[in-house]
Amino acid sequence: MRTILHVDVDAFYASVEQRDHPEWKGRPVIVGADPQEGRGRGVVAACSYEARRCGLRSAMPIGQAWRLCPGGVYVRPRMRVYAGVSDEIMRILDDFSPLVEPISIDEAFLDISNSLKLLGVPLRIAADIKRRILQTTGLTVSVGIAPNKLAAKIASEIHKPDGLVEVPPQSLLSFLHPLPAAKLWGVGPRMERELNALGIRTIGDVSRRSMKELQSRFGKHGGLIWQLACGVDDRPVTPQRATKSIGKEHTFEKDVLDPGKVKKCLLGLADEVAGSLRKDGFRAKTVALKLRWAGFETHTRQMSVREPLQSGRQLYEIGCRLLESFKIVGRPVRLVGLTAAGLSPQTEPSRQLELFEQMSGRNDERLQSTMDTIRKRFGARSIGRASSILP
8 A cells, every 4th residue: 555645835935935024924925917006917826825815816817816905915926936945845855755746846746655664654754744844944835645646635735734634545435535526636617517417516426426427428537537536546656857956955953053063964965965866877067055044044155076976975075165165153054955966877987996995985885885775765864874963
C-alpha cells in the first residue's frame, strides 16, 4: 500500500507578500492587475484569506474585486520572487523522498512509502515537512495524506490554511463517498450538471452506478471517474522537473552567531549536493551560497569554476570562500543554502588520483558511494558526515 502526500502552500502569492510586508498581515491582499479604482482590466492572480472572506477569488475580474474590497492591498505579481520560494519548498520536499512531483508552482505530490521506516509514521513526516517549510520560508502549507493522489489532494483542501489531514487506507471509501461528485478529477461544471440530472450528486452515488452505464453515457471518461469513485487511483508520483540546478538548505532552530557552526552545516550541505550531482549524472560550473539573516533578509553570492566539479570537498571549499566574503561575524544567520548550477552531463570518467591521495581518495569514493546508495532509497537527509552534525 502506497502512502502519498499532497503539499499545498496556503494562498501562495499573497502569503509571500504578507511575509515580505509584515504591515500587511491581517489585511486583504490581492495580487494581480492594477484595479484603477474599479476600472482596471485583468484578473486576480491570488488573494489572501482575509480577501476571500470579502468574496474575492482567483481569476475574478480585478474591477469586481475592487468593488467588493476597495480597502484591500493591491500589488502586482513578483513571479521571480515566487519562483525562488517555490524552489526552496521543492528542495525541502526532496529531503523527505526522491519521488516528488510538482504539479504547479505551489503544490506537489510525494510518495513517502519507502521513507516510513527511516523517518517515522506519515503524520510525523507531514508535520516535519510543515515545520521545515515554515522555518525556512515563513509560509504555512496544508498537507493531505492518503493511499492515492485523489484522496491526498482532497484531504489537503479540507482544513486550509495550515491543515493536516490523514486518510487511512481502511477509511478511504468512507472519506470519499459523502463528498460532492465535483471533487472527482475530470468532473467539471458541465459534467456535474449531467450527473445531477441522473440523480448522481456524491462520489458514493457515482460508485453505486455500474461502470458500464457511465461508460455508455460519458465514454471512456465515465469509466475513469467510476474507478476513482471506487477508490482506485494507481497513478504513480513521477518527478517531472527539468534539472537546472541542485541545491540544499538548512534553517537553524535558533539564529546562529558562530561562523564555525555555519561551516559545519555547510559541510553537510556540500556532501548532499555532491551526492545529488552524482545520482543525476551532472557536474557543475557554478556554486552559489545563500545566507538568510533574521527577518528573512536574504543574500546570495556565487562563483564559477573552470572545470565542472562533482566533489563534495570542492563544493565545501568554494562555499567557505563565499562565506568569508559575507563577513558574517556578529550577524545572526537564520538559514544557509548551497546550490550547484551551470549543470552539464557527466560524460568523462573521474580523474585519476595522484599518488599521495590514492588511499584517502579511494576511501572517500567508497564512503560517498555508500552514502549515495542510502540517500537514493531513503532520501537526501537520511545520512551525512558526523562532523557536519550540529549540536
